[in-house]
Amino acid sequence: MEDYKYLFKVVLIGNAGVGKTCLVRRFTQGIFPPGQGATIGVDFMIKTVEIDGLKIKLQIWDTAGQERFRSITQSYYRSAHALILVYDVSAQPSFDCLPVWLREVEEYASPKVLRVLVGNKVDRDDREIPPAVGEGFSRMNNMYFIETSAKDCSNVDKLFQEIARELIQDANSNDGPVGQQDTTHLDGAAEKSWSESNCCKS
Ligand SMILES: Nc1nc2c(ncn2[C@@H]2O[C@H](COP(=O)(O)OP(=O)(O)OP(=O)(O)O)[C@@H](O)[C@H]2O)c(=O)[nH]1
Numbered sequence: 001m002e003d004y005k006y007l008f009k010v011v012l013i014g015n016a017g018v019g020k021t022c023l024v025r026r027f028t029q030g031i032f033p034p035g036q037g038a039t040i041g042v043d044f045m046i047k048t049v050e051i052d053g054l055k056i057k058l059q060i061w062d063t064a065g066q067e068r069f070r071s072i073t074q075s076y077y078r079s080a081h082a083l084i085l086v087y088d089v090s091a092q093p094s095f096d097c098l099p100v101w102l103r104e105v106e107e108y109a110s111p112k113v114l115r116v117l118v119g120n121k122v123d124r125d126d127r128e129i130p131p132a133v134g135e136g137f138s139r140m141n142n143m144y145f146i147e148t149s150a151k152d153c154s155n156v157d158k159l160f161q162e163i164a165r166e167l168i169q170d171a172n173s174n175d176g177p178v179g180q181q182d183t184t185h186l187d188g189a190a191e192k193s194w195s196e197s198n199c200c201k202s
Helices: 018-031 067-074 092-096 098-108 131-140 156-174
Strands: 006-013 040-053 055-064 082-088 114-120 144-147
Touching: 006 018, 006 156, 018 040, 018 055, 018 082, 018 114, 018 131, 018 156, 040 067, 040 156, 055 156, 082 092, 082 098, 092 131, 098 144, 098 156, 114 131, 114 156, 131 144, 144 156
Parallel strands: 006 055, 006 082, 082 114, 114 144
Antiparallel strands: 040 055
């Protein structure tokens, strides 16, 4: 039997092309994949991380951003322990769509799900969304916030490790069976940010 203390399900959502697949591949395989197509429906990958000596298995679901897959992808929200809502810091429309995504989260996810806002592609020099704007949105909506680059690796490990850390805390406070814990939305989440730069090790 595989040796791990917790299994958590993490689901990435957000507009097509914001870099969800690249974030997952960077984290799970340590690569920035060259020119691959849009995700069809959903895809998933597993990675085990170690937090304070505990082995945590993350089951990471990468969903298609395209509208036509929405009914398939929504069905994956319900059982998520954490939802990562990704936008592209160089694409204003991907930021403008965040309220629409949040309405879907309200409708289909557990009210206790850990919600994380990610501004991806910070390596680009044509940024349109300043960090403070992303942070402000996350605060208003009681989400964690971090900016990443799947390309140059910034904050990718940190994103998933912080999620694992929060979910462990939450599972411990709920005292549920391994892998089945409900996540509670943490008090004070709005004030928290993981955005200090910290490059992942590949
Ligand atoms: N500069 C830069 N480009 C990125 C980054 N992450 C992804 N990209 C590029 O953005 C494009 C889309 O990336 P994907 O990971 O396929 O985007 P997605 O959100 O999974 O898209 P869908 O599967 O259609 O929902 C690709 O051309 C990537 O090379 C990043 O951090 N920096």
